[in-house]
Amino acid sequence: MxxxxxxxxxxMDFVRRRxxxxxxxxxxxxxxxxxxxxxxxxxxxAGEELxxxxxQQARLLRQVQHDDASRGxxxxxxxxxxxxxxxxxxxxxxxLPWNALLRELENLADPAVALxxxxxxxxxxTLRMTGEAKTMADVAAYxxxxxGSSQIDAATLSGHEKRQAGAVEVIRFxxxxxxxxxx
Numbered sequence: 001m002x003x004x005x006x007x008x009x010x011x012m013d014f015v016r017r018r019x020x021x022x023x024x025x026x027x028x029x030x031x032x033x034x035x036x037x038x039x040x041x042x043x044x045x046a047g048e049e050l051x052x053x054x055x056q057q058a059r060l061l062r063q064v065q066h067d068d069a070s071r072g073x074x075x076x077x078x079x080x081x082x083x084x085x086x087x088x089x090x091x092x093x094x095x096l097p098w099n100a101l102l103r104e105l106e107n108l109a110d111p112a113v114a115l116x117x118x119x120x121x122x123x124x125x126t127l128r129m130t131g132e133a134k135t136m137a138d139v140a141a142y143x144x145x146x147x148g149s150s151q152i153d154a155a156t157l158s159g160h161e162k163r164q165a166g167a168v169e170v171i172r173f174x175x176x177x178x179x180x181x182x183x
Contacts (some may be wrong), residue, residue: 112138127177
């Protein structure tokens with residue numbers, strides 16, 4: 001293989017001075033330094049604000065603990081008594097004979113009557129029932145069956161209206177039912 005020789009000399013000057021920065025470079029450097037300064041000031045302000053908030057939080061926490069301690073001596077029995085009364089109300093609601101009442105309503109079900117909702121008031125032992133039937137005679141027959149039940153004290157038709165359900169006209173009705181535990 002033939003050896004190649006360089007025709008041009010390699011021009012390396014390690015001593016030559018570099019060109020000074022351009023005016024645009026100096027401007028960008030100055031803008032960057034101002035932005036850095038602004039961020040540093042914001043950071044210091046945020047740190048001071050954090051310290052103020054922590055001090056305020058500690059002061060408020062001490063105040064709340066002091067207030068709770070002074071109020072706790074007076075109101076703890078009241079709070080416990082209120083909780084006990086609420087628990088007793090829930091237990092009394094759960095101890096009502098709901099299963100017997102719902103079983104009775106299922107036994108009295110009529111294919112001509114569709115029950116849409118049943119809302120119960122346990123302590124008052126009342127129900128608000130909403131349903132639909134094709135005719136008023138079907139509603140009257142259902143109310144009569146409810147009145148004949150051993151679980152139900154009274155059943156009253158509280159309202160009714162004719163409605164169009166698609167191509168079929170239906171009667172939407174509301175019943176107020178009083179029930180008791182006579183089983």
